[in-house]
Amino acid sequence: MAKVCIICSQEVESGHAVADDAVIRSIRWAKQSLGIAKNNTLVVCGKDLEVHKKKRQGYERNLAVYMAIAGIVLVILVFLPIFTTGFSVSATLVGLLFAALLVFMPVLTSHTPALAAASAPQPKPAEAKKAAAKKQKKR
Numbered sequence: 001m002a003k004v005c006i007i008c009s010q011e012v013e014s015g016h017a018v019a020d021d022a023v024i025r026s027i028r029w030a031k032q033s034l035g036i037a038k039n040n041t042l043v044v045c046g047k048d049l050e051v052h053k054k055k056r057q058g059y060e061r062n063l064a065v066y067m068a069i070a071g072i073v074l075v076i077l078v079f080l081p082i083f084t085t086g087f088s089v090s091a092t093l094v095g096l097l098f099a100a101l102l103v104f105m106p107v108l109t110s111h112t113p114a115l116a117a118a119s120a121p122q123p124k125p126a127e128a129k130k131a132a133a134k135k136q137k138k139r
């Protein structure tokens with residue numbers, strides 16, 4: 001399996017593995033269904049780590065902003081009418097569709113997956129020492 005950097009799209013010898021998230025899984029699933037999956041391992045190469053960090057931060061900010069707007073849209077188009085003018089199927093559908101589009105926008109334009117492993121919880125060395133000390137006391 002070739003390793004491909006998600007920032008510069010180059011095949012690289014080594015890089016930091018990228019975490020599989022819902023977006024990557026969906027894309028892979030779609031490609032496998034179409035029979036065009038390359039099954040490359042997605043990585044970030046050493047020289048692109050800084051670029052990736054900035055892109056990831058931008059993506060997270062975008063997602064938060066668009067989700068907030070989607071929430072407002074839902075309130076105005078879906079929840080508010082229920083209590084004022086009454087429930088309307090068309091307004092609810094338009095509201096849900098619009099909110100979904102808003103959340104999809106940042107995913108389509110700036111999706112950047114997180115790095116794998118680095119975020120995985122590792123037992124702290126201090127805690128491991130404590131556990132070892134406890135074991136010794138017992139004996």
Ligand SMILES: [Zn+2]
Nearest residue numbers: 005008045048
């Ligand atoms: Zn790169």
